[in-house]
Amino acid sequence: xxxxxxxxxxxxxxxxxxxxxxxxxxxxxxxxxxxxxxxxxxxxxxxxxxxxxxxxxxxxxxxxxxxxxxxxxxxxxxxxxxxxxxxxxxxxxxxxxxxxxxxxxxxxxxxxx
Amino acid sequence: xxxxxxxxxxxxxxxxxxxxxxxxxxxxxxxxxxxxxxxxxxxxxxxxxxxxxxxxxxxxxxxxxxxxxxxxxxxxxxxxxxxxxxxxxxxxxxxxxxxxxxxxxxxxx
Numbered sequence: 001x002x003x004x005x006x007x008x009x010x011x012x013x014x015x016x017x018x019x020x021x022x023x024x025x026x027x028x029x030x031x032x033x034x035x036x037x038x039x040x041x042x043x044x045x046x047x048x049x050x051x052x053x054x055x056x057x058x059x060x061x062x063x064x065x066x067x068x069x070x071x072x073x074x075x076x077x078x079x080x081x082x083x084x085x086x087x088x089x090x091x092x093x094x095x096x097x098x099x100x101x102x103x104x105x106x107x108x109x110x111x112x113x
Numbered sequence: 114x115x116x117x118x119x120x121x122x123x124x125x126x127x128x129x130x131x132x133x134x135x136x137x138x139x140x141x142x143x144x145x146x147x148x149x150x151x152x153x154x155x156x157x158x159x160x161x162x163x164x165x166x167x168x169x170x171x172x173x174x175x176x177x178x179x180x181x182x183x184x185x186x187x188x189x190x191x192x193x194x195x196x197x198x199x200x201x202x203x204x205x206x207x208x209x210x211x212x213x214x215x216x217x218x219x220x221x222x
Contacts (some may be wrong), residue, residue, distance in 0.1 A: 035212075040200065043157065043212040056209060090156055101147070102210065104156035 003027050006091050006105040013081055014113055020077045021108045023091030031055075031097045032074040034066060035090040037107070043090070049074055050097045081112045114139050116211045119201050123217040130191045136184045136201030145179055145204035150200050151215065153159045157200055160186075191220045198203045 004025045013019055025032060025087045027088060034046040048056035052068045091105040119136045126132050138146075146163035161168065163175040163184050174187040184201055201213035 040214070042214045043200065045209065045211075048209075100145075101159045101162070102157075104158070106156050 002089060004103050004105040006089075007071045008108060008110050009106065010109050010111075012113065015081055015083060017081050018077070018079045019081060019110070020075055021089055021091075021110075023057055023074045023076070023105055025072055025091075025093040025103070025105075027093055027095070029093040029095050029103075030071060031094045031100075032071075033069065033092040033094075033102065034076050035092060035104075037088040037090060039087070039093060047074075047076075048097070055097065059109065081110075083112050086110055086112045116140065116205075117201055117203050119199075119213040119216045121214060123219055125219045125221060126191055127200060127221050128191055128193060130220075131187065131189045132218065133188075133189055134186045134199055134201075134218075136186075136213055138182050138184070138201075138203045138211075139188040139205070140205050141179075141182060143182075143203045143205055144186045144208075146184050147202040148173075148175055148184075149200040149202055151200055151210070157212075160199070174182060188218075191218075193220050196220045199206075 006077045031050045033048050037043045046060045048068045049068045065077045068074045088107045090107045092102040094100040094102045117138050148160040149157040150160045151157040161170050163177045167176045172189045176185045198215040198217050200215045204210045
């Protein structure tokens with residue numbers, strides 16, 4: 001059983017396109033996150049959701065819009081993709097908000113051409 | 114100063130060696146500390162939490178020094194399978210969990 005799953009695993013697209021990445025967790029956790037890991041391998045938080053509500057929105061361009069239809073899902077929609085958006089995007093979840101172990105999905109490798 | 118800083122390495126060690134990683138953090142109000150492990154092209158996974166009294170899990174020992182604001186990870190009797198990137202992770206006492214850039218370890222036969 002996969003605890004945190006993401007689709008797609010790979011995404012290759014052209015500049016200017018709009019794309020979505022989906023995330024689901026079956027752990028019953030209250031909190032979900034999106035992280036971006038760039039080519040230098042630095043993992044940076046983008047968004048945190050607790051009980052479907054946005055808690056943290058780091059300095060991320062508003063082309064990125066997260067949506068949480070329920071506690072088990074957190075999707076990421078990206079408009080007008082740019083070359084600099086190429087990275088690995090990880091979804092994660094934790095039982096409660098702040099300080100708890102986070103469980104990561106396998107990542108979505110996005111390449112913008 | 115970065116919020117969480119680690120020596121990026123890489124550390125190249127032979128099997129059986131003992132290796133130590135340090136990590137410093139800038140926010141003195143930080144409350145929770147962790148070491149995660151990330152294998153190449155995989156997701157990060159929790160290795161261990163770090164407690165004020167220090168804690169050990171098999172060959173791995175984690176220490177926290179709040180006065181100096183650093184965390185350490187000691188790996189004894191290194192195995193080939195320990196080759197990975199080790200991420201220092203700090204919760205800022207509020208809503209944010211901050212990952213260090215990671216220290217790469219290569220264990221050679």
